Structure formats: structure tokens, C-alpha cells
Amino acid sequence: MLALAAATVLGFMVLLLPSLVRAYNERQNKLSDLNNTMQENLAGMRVVKAFVQEDQEVAKFDQRAEGMRKPAYRAAVRVAVMNPALVTIAQLFIVLTLWVGGGQVITQAGLEIGQVVMVMQYLSMIIMPLSMLAIAVPFILRGDTSAQRIFEIIDAEPFVQDKPDAQPRNPEQVKGRLVFENVSFAFRRPDGTLDPPVLKNINLTIEPGERVGFLGATGAGKSALVNLVPRFYDVTAGRITIDGVDVRDIPQENLRQIVGIALQEAVLFQGTVHFNLKFGNPEVHDDVMIGAARSADAFGFIMQLPQQWDAPVARRGYNFSGGQRQRLAIARTLTAQPRILILDDSTSALDVATESRVQEAIPQFTENVTTLYVAQRISAVIDLDKIVLLQNGEIIAQGAHEELMQSSQLYQEIYQSQLGAGLKGSGQEVTA
Numbered sequence: 336m337l338a339l340a341a342a343t344v345l346g347f348m349v350l351l352l353p354s355l356v357r358a359y360n361e362r363q364n365k366l367s368d369l370n371n372t373m374q375e376n377l378a379g380m381r382v383v384k385a386f387v388q389e390d391q392e393v394a395k396f397d398q399r400a401e402g403m404r405k406p407a408y409r410a411a412v413r414v415a416v417m418n419p420a421l422v423t424i425a426q427l428f429i430v431l432t433l434w435v436g437g438g439q440v441i442t443q444a445g446l447e448i449g450q451v452v453m454v455m456q457y458l459s460m461i462i463m464p465l466s467m468l469a470i471a472v473p474f475i476l477r478g479d480t481s482a483q484r485i486f487e488i489i490d491a492e493p494f495v496q497d498k499p500d501a502q503p504r505n506p507e508q509v510k511g512r513l514v515f516e517n518v519s520f521a522f523r524r525p526d527g528t529l530d531p532p533v534l535k536n537i538n539l540t541i542e543p544g545e546r547v548g549f550l551g552a553t554g555a556g557k558s559a560l561v562n563l564v565p566r567f568y569d570v571t572a573g574r575i576t577i578d579g580v581d582v583r584d585i586p587q588e589n590l591r592q593i594v595g596i597a598l599q600e601a602v603l604f605q606g607t608v609h610f611n612l613k614f615g616n617p618e619v620h621d622d623v624m625i626g627a628a629r630s631a632d633a634f635g636f637i638m639q640l641p642q643q644w645d646a647p648v649a650r651r652g653y654n655f656s657g658g659q660r661q662r663l664a665i666a667r668t669l670t671a672q673p674r675i676l677i678l679d680d681s682t683s684a685l686d687v688a689t690e691s692r693v694q695e696a697i698p699q700f701t702e703n704v705t706t707l708y709v710a711q712r713i714s715a716v717i718d719l720d721k722i723v724l725l726q727n728g729e730i731i732a733q734g735a736h737e738e739l740m741q742s743s744q745l746y747q748e749i750y751q752s753q754l755g756a757g758l759k760g761s762g763q764e765v766t767a
């Protein structure tokens with residue numbers, strides 16, 4: 336009798352549990368959808384307003400919220416049913432005990448009164464923990480779904496790993512010879528499979544102290560190429576060496592002291608100008624920071640801030656203009672005194688005059704520093720030692736300006752479209 340009661344109650348729970356688990360998992364997934372939508376909208380609030388998409392975005396949010404409401408409702412209904420149902424079943428067994436046992440006591444045909452009372456006591460002892468369990472189960476399930484998600488992130492293995500035998504190098508002794516040997520690269524999808532390659536058979540030798548420009552249409556693979564040097568990603572095939580050592584044989588922390596990169600998108604941190612400029616090397620002498628700021632053409636506007644070096648920087652640097660942010664980001668990279676300097680479209684928000692001022696000042700600060708200069712405008716790379724032309728992930732031409740004018744038709748076309756008109760004008764004046 337007791338066993339039957341317990342079995343019925345447990346059976347009922349086992350029956351209901353899978354659908355409850357499903358409902359909770361779905362609820363949790365829809366909750367992340369909802370959170371993502373909301374986060375995107377908050378971060379992109381101005382874009383939404385600028386394109387007058389408030390109504391559509393509100394509708395999208397409503398839809399996601401409705402999507403979450405349904406599984407949440409299903410889960411709640413099951414929880415609401417489970418607890419009273421369990422108690423009812425257990426109470427029914429008590430009634431049954433009284434009915435059958437009571438009859439037997441009266442007719443003196445089997446059970447005695449003491450035994451009936453005992454069974455009832457036992458039954459109510461089973462009911463209590465079971466109904467507690469019914470209350471606890473939803474919490475356990477919800478916790479379990481959340482825990483799974485947290486463990487997914489904690490257990491995620493970074494694709495870029497240090498080798499156990501990686502040897503750090505003294506940055507000051509690095510000469511900065513950078514060689515790409517047959518490098519190919521493809522982005523990895525979250526499931527581990529590879530996208531189509533964005534860099535194919537890159538062969539490139541950059542001598543110590545050389546200054547190399549990278550030109551190419553958006554999506555050509557310029558950022559992908561320079562991001563491989565500090566190992567934000569690892570090559571898919573081939574290798575990249577610094578002074579003959581594969582970058583994968585250098586510990587990442589050490590590698591990033593050697594290689595300094597100013598990213599395409601200049602992100603600053605909340606704090607002061609001083610804090611941001613010394614971000615990579617808080618110990619460095621103020622003179623270095625000041626020299627870096629001068630080279631990046633940031634010194635002038637920093638001096639005009641009321642608090643100068645102690646001036647506040649808002650989150651992501653929103654209280655500075657795009658061009659000022661870029662110049663602070665360059666100054667930050669210079670302050671860390673890398674041996675290989677990479678500027679990835681870091682001057683795109685500057686006007687041509689400021690850009691060329693920065694370009695002329697940087698080599699004075701970074702003597703003998705190997706420099707990779709990704710640019711949109713041919714004017715920004717024309718004077719460099721070498722220019723690399725990228726198209727669809729391949730190097731289609733490399734050489735100094737004059738060589739490329741001879742050898743590369745694409746380079747000539749870019750040159751004509753960007754600078755041709757101005758030079759033709761002056762040429763005509765000469766011949767006239």
C-alpha cells in the first residue's frame with residue numbers, strides 16, 4: 336500500500352518532468368533572444384532613431400517577448416498542476432486507507448486500529464517531502480539550464496594557445512624582420528569548421544625598420560593579415576616569423592610587447608588621458624608618452640583640454656571626436672614602444688593634412704621600428720619603402736611606388752582615380 340502510494344506519486348512526477356524540462360529550456364533560450372534584442376537596441380539607440388525604426392524595433396521586442404511568454408506559461412502551468420496534484424494523490428491514498436482499513440477494523444476482518452493509524456502516519460510523512468520536492472524541482476531545473484550556459488563559456492577553449500615550451504624574447508633585442516611564408520587564413524565558425532579562406536598564399540618579407548603600406552578594397556583581407564602578427568588569430572596554413580622565430584613559438588604576452596597594433600576601431604577606456612596613453616605600459620616615463628602624443632598629433636588638443644593629461648575619458652572614448660580617438664589610440668600604441676608597429680586604417684578619420692603630419696612624425700619617434708601601415712588613400716602610403724596591394728585575399732603586386740606604377744595596372748588605376756586629376760593639372764602647366 337505504502338509502496339504503491341509512493342510509486343504513484345513518483346510516477347506522476349517522472350511523467351511530468353520531461354515536458355517541464357523542455358519548457359524551461361525553451362524559456363531560457365527565448366530569454367536570451369529577448370536579452371540580445373534589447374541589448375542591441377540600447378547600444379544602437381541612435382541608429383534606430385536616425386533611421387526612424389522605433390516602431391519596428393518595438394514590434395520586434397514584442398514578438399520576442401511573446402515568444403518567451405509561451406514556454407514560460409507552459410512551465411508555470413505544469414508547476415501549478417504538479418504540486419496540488421501530488422498532494423491530492425497522497426490524500427486520496429489516506430482516504431483509501433481509512434476506507435479499506437476502517438472497514439476491516441469495524442468488521443475485525445484484518446487490520447487493527449493501530450496499524451491503520453501507522454499507515455496514515457507514514458503516508459503523511461511521504462507527502463511532506465514530496466510536495467517540497469515539487470516546489471524545489473522548478474528551481475533546480477532553471478538553475479541547471481543556466482549552469483549549462485555558464486559552463487559552456489567557462490569550458491570554451493581559446494583557439495590561440497601558448498605552447499608549453501614557448502620562449503619569451505627580450506623586446507629590446509628584437510630586430511623586427513617579419514616574414515609571411517605561404518600564409519593562408521580562414522575564419523573559424525563557432526562550430527569549429529572553417530569559412531572560405533580570406534587570405535591565400537601570402538608571401539611577404541619585411542626587413543627590420545622597413546615601412547610597408549597595405550592597400551586594397553574593403554574586405555580584401557588587410558585587417559585579417561595584420562591581425563595574424565600579434566596572433567589575434569592563428570594562420571590556417573604556412574607560418575609567420577619574427578627574426579626567424581615562428582610567432583606561435585613566442586608567448587602571447589611577450590609577443591604583444593613586441594608587436595603594437597592600433598586597431599581599425601579606436602576604443603578608449605573610461606579613465607584619464609594619461610591612463611589611456613600608458614595603458615600598455617603604466618611604468619613608462621612621461622617623456623615617452625609626451626613624445627608619442629606629439630607624433631600622433633594628439634599633443635595639441637590634449638593641451639587645450641582644461642585638465643590636460645588628467646582630462647577624463649568617457650566609456651569607449653565617446654567624449655572625443657573620431658579623429659581625436661584615432662590619434663589617442665595611435666599615441667597609446669606608440670607609448671608602449673613596440674618593435675613592430677601596425678596601424679590598421681588608424682588614420683581614416685583624419686583629414687589629409689593631419690594624416691600626412693602624423694605620418695611624417697611617427698618615423699622620428701619610431702626609429703628602426705618595422706611599420707605596417709594599412710590605409711585607404713594612396714597618398715598615405717606613396718612615400719613608404721614598399722606598398723603591398725591586396726585583392727580578394729591575395730597579394731597581386733608589391734614594390735615601391737615607382738615600381739608599381741610600372742608593373743601594376745590596378746595600382747595605376749587606383750592612383751589615377753585618387754590623385755590623377757591633380758597631378759595631370761600640374762603636368763599640363765609644366766608642358767604649357
Ligand SMILES: Nc1ncnc2c1ncn2[C@@H]1O[C@H](COP(=O)(O)OP(=O)(O)O)[C@@H](O)[C@H]1O
Nearest residue numbers: 522530533551552553554555556557558559560
Ligand atoms: N570575424 C570575422 N568572421 C568571419 N569573416 C570575417 C570576419 N572579419 C572579417 N571577415 C571577412 O574576411 C574578409 C576580409 O576582411 P578584412 O580583413 O576585415 O578586410 P579589410 O580590412 O581589407 O577591409 C572579408 O570578406 C570579411 O567579410
Ligand SMILES: [Mg+2]
Nearest residue numbers: 557558599680
Ligand atoms: Mg580592415
